[in-house]
Ligand SMILES: [Zn+2]
């Protein structure tokens with residue numbers, strides 16, 4: 001593990017001061033609080049502005065590199081649905097998706 005990664009401190013990463021269990025970063029639900037505060041500070045409170053700041057946007061062609069889900073697949077972090085329906089997600093998410101929508 002790289003030492004540039006966030007390490008648990010024993011306190012909630014949202015900054016509320018609550019203690020959290022060993023190896024945890026957040027009290028239950030506080031990851032959403034932290035995310036909202038971060039977006040408010042850095043990206044006018046919206047995911048769209050955050051994506052824009054990193055060069056992503058809405059595209060007609062899903063294979064364009066300014067598609068954030070395409071970028072995740074290109075970097076080997078996410079996968080495409082093996083049935084070719086266009087769904088993208090984590091391996092676990094793909095498995096759930098295939099089981100739910102592509103049962104023969
Ligand atoms: Zn918190």
Ligand SMILES: [Zn+2]
Nearest residue numbers: 081083085087
């Ligand atoms: Zn699919």
